[in-house]
Amino acid sequence: MLSYLVRRVVGAVVVLFVLSVAVFAIFYLLPGDPAQLVCGVKTCSADRLALVRQKLGLDQPVAMQYWQFVTGLVVGRDVSAGPTVLHCPAPCLGFSFQTDEPVLALITDRLPVSLSLTLGAMVLWLTIGVGGGVLSALRRGRFVDRATTALVLGGMSVPVFVSGLLLLMVFCVWLRWLPFPSYVPLGSDPAAWAANLVLPWFALALVQAATYARLTRTSMLETLAEDHIRTARAYGLRESRVVGRHALRGALTPLATMLAIDVGAVLTSAALTETLFGLPGLGQLLVQSVNTLDLPVVVGLMLLAGFAIVIGNVVADLLYAVLDRRVSLT
Amino acid sequence: MSASQPLLAPVAAEEARRPVVAVEDLRIAFPGETGEVVAVDGLSFTLSPGAALGLVGESGSGKSATALALLGLHRGSSARVSGRVEVAGVDLGAASAEEVRRLRGRRIAMIFQDPLSALDPYYSVGDQIAEVCRVHTGMDRRAAWARAVTVLDRVGIPSAARRARSHPHEFSGGMRQRAMIAMALACEPDVLVADEPTTALDVTVQAQILDLLHELREESGMALLLVTHDLGVAAGNVDDVLVMHAGVAVERGPVGRVLSAPTEPYTRELVAAVPRIETPRRSIVDTKGVTPSSTVDKNAEPLVRITELRRHFRQRGGLFRRGEPVRAVDGVSLGVLRGETLGIVGESGSGKTTLARMMVRLLDPTSGTIHFDGHDLASLPEKRLRPLRRDLQMVFQDPASSLNPRRTVGDSIADPLRIHGADESEIRRVVAEMMERVGLDPARRDRYPHEFSGGQRQRVGIARALVLRPRLLVCDEPVSALDVSTQSRVVRLLADLKREFDLTLVFVAHDLALVRQVSDRVAVMRAGQVVEIADSDTLYENPEHPYTRALLAAVPRLDPEQARAQRAARRAVAVADADHAGTSEGAGEPR
Numbered sequence: 001m002l003s004y005l006v007r008r009v010v011g012a013v014v015v016l017f018v019l020s021v022a023v024f025a026i027f028y029l030l031p032g033d034p035a036q037l038v039c040g041v042k043t044c045s046a047d048r049l050a051l052v053r054q055k056l057g058l059d060q061p062v063a064m065q066y067w068q069f070v071t072g073l074v075v076g077r078d079v080s081a082g083p084t085v086l087h088c089p090a091p092c093l094g095f096s097f098q099t100d101e102p103v104l105a106l107i108t109d110r111l112p113v114s115l116s117l118t119l120g121a122m123v124l125w126l127t128i129g130v131g132g133g134v135l136s137a138l139r140r141g142r143f144v145d146r147a148t149t150a151l152v153l154g155g156m157s158v159p160v161f162v163s164g165l166l167l168l169m170v171f172c173v174w175l176r177w178l179p180f181p182s183y184v185p186l187g188s189d190p191a192a193w194a195a196n197l198v199l200p201w202f203a204l205a206l207v208q209a210a211t212y213a214r215l216t217r218t219s220m221l222e223t224l225a226e227d228h229i230r231t232a233r234a235y236g237l238r239e240s241r242v243v244g245r246h247a248l249r250g251a252l253t254p255l256a257t258m259l260a261i262d263v264g265a266v267l268t269s270a271a272l273t274e275t276l277f278g279l280p281g282l283g284q285l286l287v288q289s290v291n292t293l294d295l296p297v298v299v300g301l302m303l304l305a306g307f308a309i310v311i312g313n314v315v316a317d318l319l320y321a322v323l324d325r326r327v328s329l330t
Numbered sequence: 331m332s333a334s335q336p337l338l339a340p341v342a343a344e345e346a347r348r349p350v351v352a353v354e355d356l357r358i359a360f361p362g363e364t365g366e367v368v369a370v371d372g373l374s375f376t377l378s379p380g381a382a383l384g385l386v387g388e389s390g391s392g393k394s395a396t397a398l399a400l401l402g403l404h405r406g407s408s409a410r411v412s413g414r415v416e417v418a419g420v421d422l423g424a425a426s427a428e429e430v431r432r433l434r435g436r437r438i439a440m441i442f443q444d445p446l447s448a449l450d451p452y453y454s455v456g457d458q459i460a461e462v463c464r465v466h467t468g469m470d471r472r473a474a475w476a477r478a479v480t481v482l483d484r485v486g487i488p489s490a491a492r493r494a495r496s497h498p499h500e501f502s503g504g505m506r507q508r509a510m511i512a513m514a515l516a517c518e519p520d521v522l523v524a525d526e527p528t529t530a531l532d533v534t535v536q537a538q539i540l541d542l543l544h545e546l547r548e549e550s551g552m553a554l555l556l557v558t559h560d561l562g563v564a565a566g567n568v569d570d571v572l573v574m575h576a577g578v579a580v581e582r583g584p585v586g587r588v589l590s591a592p593t594e595p596y597t598r599e600l601v602a603a604v605p606r607i608e609t610p611r612r613s614i615v616d617t618k619g620v621t622p623s624s625t626v627d628k629n630a631e632p633l634v635r636i637t638e639l640r641r642h643f644r645q646r647g648g649l650f651r652r653g654e655p656v657r658a659v660d661g662v663s664l665g666v667l668r669g670e671t672l673g674i675v676g677e678s679g680s681g682k683t684t685l686a687r688m689m690v691r692l693l694d695p696t697s698g699t700i701h702f703d704g705h706d707l708a709s710l711p712e713k714r715l716r717p718l719r720r721d722l723q724m725v726f727q728d729p730a731s732s733l734n735p736r737r738t739v740g741d742s743i744a745d746p747l748r749i750h751g752a753d754e755s756e757i758r759r760v761v762a763e764m765m766e767r768v769g770l771d772p773a774r775r776d777r778y779p780h781e782f783s784g785g786q787r788q789r790v791g792i793a794r795a796l797v798l799r800p801r802l803l804v805c806d807e808p809v810s811a812l813d814v815s816t817q818s819r820v821v822r823l824l825a826d827l828k829r830e831f832d833l834t835l836v837f838v839a840h841d842l843a844l845v846r847q848v849s850d851r852v853a854v855m856r857a858g859q860v861v862e863i864a865d866s867d868t869l870y871e872n873p874e875h876p877y878t879r880a881l882l883a884a885v886p887r888l889d890p891e892q893a894r895a896q897r898a899a900r901r902a903v904a905v906a907d908a909d910h911a912g913t914s915e916g917a918g919e920p921r
Contacts, residue, residue, distance in 0.1 A: 226447065227442065227447035227448045325452075
């Protein structure tokens with residue numbers, strides 16, 4: 001167990017290192033000059049451009065820039081901003097080229113938005129996905145099964161910007177049941193928080209629920225065919241108990257591991273949903289900063305995304321070992 | 331209600347005589363691709379309270395389908411069940427789902443062949459037993475748990491209170507089957523249905539489980555329906571047998587009579603095909619009527635000489651600790667004489683398969699030597715080994731998985747020839763010849779393995795092994811996946827081929843009776859070591875090592891009298907052992 005954790009931590013560090021190198025490399029291979037963008041394309045003189053470049057540290061060799069980034073991450077660093085010197089404590093992800101704000105602050109500002117969106121949607125997609133999957137496994141080949149399969153295929157194939165727009169039209173324009181979404185922090189008004197997030201939750205959950213319903217159905221059918229289910233029936237357990245206690249337990253175990261990884265991934269990649277519903281989340285920030293060649297923000301977000309997925313994987317493994325005692329972590 | 335008083339006694343007596351299971355004209359059919367497949371056809375039998383009936387037959391005889399029908403377990407499946415099945419006075423065909431549910435586990439309980447898959451891996455053993463108690467008796471959690479511990483203790487699980495918290499995978503095979511039996515006992519049912527309860531177990535563990543079932547039956551008076559393919563298992567454990575073949579009852583009667591003087595031709599064949607451990611080797615003849623020759627020269631240099639052979643498998647350790655290696659083969663020395671058949675017996679995990687694979691260098695030894703024809707197979711690099719490979723061939727246990735399902739059997743047989751560079755017309759001729767020789771129609775060379783029966787597939791496996799005319803043929807459990815009548819035909823084929831091809835045979839098997847019939851000499855393995863090696867008849871009649879004696883005492887006998895005597899002997903040993911130490915069950919099983 002201990003050795004497992006040690007290996008996973010070492011693995012995570014390696015993954016994040018490779019990721020940051022890759023992002024730096026790709027960034028410098030791409031056409032475009034961030035200093036030019038910051039300075040303004042038309043109004044920028046050559047002197048000013050050189051100044052901006054120096055200020056952003058872009059005049060240094062790439063390796064040096066990377067080295068400074070890593071030192072900042074581990075021990076913090078000082079950055080000169082005009083006459084004053086700013087200290088950026090570890091873990092320092094640098095400052096945005098565009099806004100001069102610390103990247104860490106940019107991310108922590110938006111994290112609650114993304115967490116609210118992802119976790120809420122997760123509850124929904126699990127409920128819909130697992131419920132639909134179980135129902136269709138139990139009614140295999142009958143109407144309910146076919147209807148669920150059709151819905152699932154629909155959910156999978158309709159992109160979020162179509163289903164999201166439809167939701168907005170129906171609930172905000174025609175029925176006027178819900179406000180046009182804007183983010184209200186959970187702490188300030190829980191009811192408004194939920195009311196504003198209901199539509200984004202559904203839009204995001206529909207896509208994911210489809211996958212989960214398929215998986216639950218397959219996994220459930222597999223488990224129902226196992227010998228120990230026959231035993232449970234042979235010993236007179238009620239069908240509800242056979243399904244609820246014995247079949248579901250086995251069927252959901254593989255799902256739990258998938259869930260942990262998915263949550264980590266969705267956290268930073270729900271840009272479409274965020275943009276559509278005007279939520280200032282991490283996905284949106286990522287798209288913006290890529291468009292403006294805002295390297296420090298991109299690197300910071302990529303590291304966060306990598307970190308979330310690595311953590312998701314570890315949680316998945318741990319969950320598996322807890323849920324299925326036959327699995328031992330070595 | 332005083333008027334009914336005198337009536338009570340006769341009613342009770344009537345109740346006691348009334349069969350607890352009554353099956354009348356049972357028919358079970360499954361929808362197949364080409365019309366329906368009838369698994370059971372017109373079967374009738376009754377089981378009185380406390381009686382024991384054996385349902386015996388080969389695979390596909392319909393015995394398991396019958397067992398499932400007794401608990402109404404075909405409900406909700408595609409099977410069509412007709413006829414009348416009555417259990418504890420309830421007509422299963424007419425009863426509601428709820429009535430059937432109440433019957434299951436409470437009046438009639440079932441134990442299954444593979445207790446690992448039959449128990450839920452996600453819950454502790456005690457939890458699963460307690461659940462059954464609560465469902466049927468309305469006990470509270472605490473009482474149900476206490477009951478679970480009691481029955482686990484009753485079936486001989488040591489420190490039951492603690493072990494009840496273990497999950498099925500933490501038990502050995504025998505312990506798991508005990509736990510399954512404990513679950514069956516939980517509600518003290520009137521009938522126990524045991525579907526091949528010991529088929530997945532080693533012979534000594536099998537004897538323990540069967541003895542336990544016997545004891546429990548004596549104690550509780552529950553009736554037993556024992557479903558088995560093994561006539562020996564039936565002999566010692568039931569009063570009556572019903573022999574089934576292709577879904578039909580062929581013969582029935584007291585077990586002693588049916589097994590000693592069967593009247594139906596099918597039963598006679600079946601009984602004759604069972605290898606008997608008490609029969610000396612020389613009385614077995616091959617198909618040409620030739621008894622095994624005694625031409626083996628014991629003083630000549632053996633064809634294979636193995637010295638201090640070891641094979642350790644590294645277990646996955648952690649970062650900071652290295653796992654103890656599993657010593658699968660741990661210092662074996664023996665010789666295989668030219669022209670003999672050497673039998674290797676042992677229980678699961680004893681290392682017999684590992685040894686067999688090293689003999690043909692399918693596995694590299696950790697240390698030791700294997701001298702074959704002047705070469706040390708253990709240390710020869712693969713390149714120099716290749717020319718020798720044609721002399722070393724192997725027949726595997728499961729013919730279904732050891733043949734490539736996507737290649738025709740003709741191609742599979744031809745493969746060794748192709749590897750050794752024969753030309754195509756030659757290959758066609760040899761393959762046809764070999765197929766004919768092992769009793770397959772050469773016209774079927776372009777068919778795929780799934781179109782053949784189990785016995786035929788094993789014939790393909792044998793043909794493939796012999797096509798290069800090897801000198802040493804190692805057979806690893808070559809017939810244990812086959813029905814007993816098919817088994818005896820394949821064994822006879824091997825005897826024929828051995829003489830014809832001048833083979834030296836190594837025959838690895840767990841079935842002690844079978845090994846006696848085919849081997850000149852027998853080696854007994856335990857925990858990676860050979861504990862005893864001797865001439866076959868000597869070993870079986872005067873075993874020297876206590877482990878060999880224990881193994882032989884556990885083999886089921888076909889004669890019920892002998893079976894009873896053996897059970898008594900085992901019980902005496904067990905009582906004596908109880909003073910010394912715990913059970914030896916599961917020893918050496920890497921779980």
